[in-house]
Amino acid sequence: MKHIVTVLRLSGAVVFVSLLSSLEQPAYAQGPGNGGPRPADTVPIDGGVSLLLAAGAAYGLRRLRQSKSR
Template sequence: MRISFLLLPLLLVSTALLAQGPGPGGPTPNSPTAVPIDGGASLLLAAGAAYGLRRLRQHRARK
């Protein structure tokens, strides 16, 4: 019985808690807020590979 009193307000309010309203969402391609993700992701990938290579060389040098 107590659980139903707790769940009822959550179920009624959950429909108003949508993260994004209706529509296409996101910036248009030519807007100043459009950020290219590829450049940053490739830099992070290259930095991770360089770090992994460095750690591998350090590990082999200790043996």
């Protein structure tokens, strides 16, 4: 029974992360006001957020496996 609950939690987490990643919108840095220099391009900052989500999911799985072995 514990195995089934663990599998359901894990599959729920995978679905949640999948939904979050599908709703991801690119984020761009704000341009300068009237007096500042014009940048050549905007800077996307969403790549780091994706890496943090993946690292958090990996860490959560590791903690889940560690608690299951105790």
